[in-house]
Amino acid sequence: MEIDNYYDYIDLESIDNSLICNKCSMPLTEPVISLCHHTFCRQCVETPFDDDHLHCSSCNESYLTKHLIPVMDSSILAALDQIPVRCKLCNESNIQRGNFQNHINKMCRKAIVSCPRRDKSCPWIGLREELRTHLIPCASESLTLNTETHESIDDTCDIYGVLEESHGEFLPHSNVNLLRRNFQNQDIAIAVKALLINKRCTYLDLFNRGITSEGASIIASALYDDKLLETLGFRNNLICDSGVQHLAHALMANSYLQRLDLNNNSITDTGVRLLADMLRTNKTLIKLTLSYNRIGNEGMDILADLLINYNSTLQWLSLTGNSEINDSSSHSITNLVRHNQSLTTFNLEDCGLSWWSKAQIYFYQTIYFKSALDLLL
Template structure:
């Protein structure tokens, strides 16, 4: 409000009550550590461009070092007499000017008291009463007020119903997901119970193969059309009883539920070093189950997940696993649906602490957008020695750039 008043006798005001920056009487005065006083807004603006007191130029000052001026100074400057420029009323104490301007000044522009009812009138305060005598909004206030209150109440109820609807929708989605999960578990338990029924034989070929396997050995169960129902038996016989070090389950019919069972088994397994699951149907959830399990697993060194319909969004769970796992050395993710964004997410996870030595992303959907992320990964990661990127969408220029990058890294193999 300072611009709307003028001092009655400014020349008589003691210079000790004036700010040396703006030359006006103090407004909201504050003092520096060297006991010089200024308007708060003036000294703050000064400090933004200078670090020395504008009065003595000796001591450095900061905004944090400013302190409130003694109360007596506030009282003196607030009692200075001013004249309102709008209505020309004189002898108003400066400390009372805001109240005068906001409540009493006849020339201050104000809004109609029915502005809450959408009256758009604005004018000098001394014209307000004349307007109110003809203001249709104010005349209809009792009716319009009730209508406004009713509308507000209805809007609140509509909002409540919308919130309840969203809550019910979320609850339904949650129940549907839970129902689908329970159905999978029921089907799995049915299959498991069938396998345990002495009147029903296990897969004869599977039993025959496992009967010939030795403890702590390599177990090859690829290309046998094994499905989710075979997984509990495999876990029990291969991982628990025989404690094999290598398990090959490539090119079977294992889906998400089977991946979940294998992931649960990996959490406590301490013998399996290589697991091949290429050519199955992991999809997003299957990868998430495995990635979560490998965060705590400290044995597995090689994981093969080629051709598993793995989407780009699986990169988030894989990246989280790569940051926290300290055992995995080889990760094969070829011939899935991973794009450049997913590659960037995983590349950012492969920092200098990573143990990964081989990474295969051949046959995915990568393009030149991920080259910067690959560059950083190759430079930062000290363990990674082989990177397979062939059969992607990299341009000739992109491939050439990558080759220049890896040429500077001794012993590094890049297949593009």
């Protein structure tokens, strides 16, 4: 794990030049001295020149790897350890660099950690600040199982020990894989929230993860301040209208998410109204997919009014498979095709439109010169 990915230096200009690497111009890490008396971070200077040779970027000398000399001067090493840094995760400042490993492993409240009982098949991961809340029911469940299976008193003591030493195991971002963990209930939502708060996601596909409206509310709470996520997929979950309410409210304040997939989540016209209210103010979302939900003519009318009068940024809208959208919506669909200037793709395949309504809509697309719109009926 490259621990320096998780902190920033507070005041680089004030750091003594003798502590700065001659190549990367940052404070030395694992400092070494070359035969040409230049000081580098080990990882900076160990760029292969030949199989066993190194190349000095300061004076162009080359020499054998075995001739690198680790810096052993205690005053230099102590000065490097005392350089103040700021944690990128929790924003705590004035942490001595030498103590940062301990901070991230045991103290940082925004670090992503796993349950200490992972060896007992607990899949939970989340923020360290949420760990103790998780451990109480987790440990209680284990105590119940111990009683039922007549396990030893030592196992029970181990559980209480977990509560006392509840730092959790720090998971570097590269080790957080949601798809390979057997998450249950709302654990997936807690894990997603942790990832978003750590600002390491631009694309997140939560296909068929059993996420309910409660899980959506947990994820939505992290979307308010998220500045990195661009694509969020919830296909084949259990979000429903109540979950849409949480997501829509969060996206009113989010100006970074561009694509939202809510296919097959039992969303009705009520959920569409909530999304339409959000899209009146949100000018970042360009793709919205609502296929195979329970949206009817009222929802179609709401979206048409939105995209004609209030939103000119959405480019892709899919309502495929909403069979309750039928010929009663043909007028609003025609108006949408005629007046909207932003949509490039509009998908209404497998809805309840008759062939006659489809023919009329295609006819009006032609006479209104909307050939640039990819209209799928």
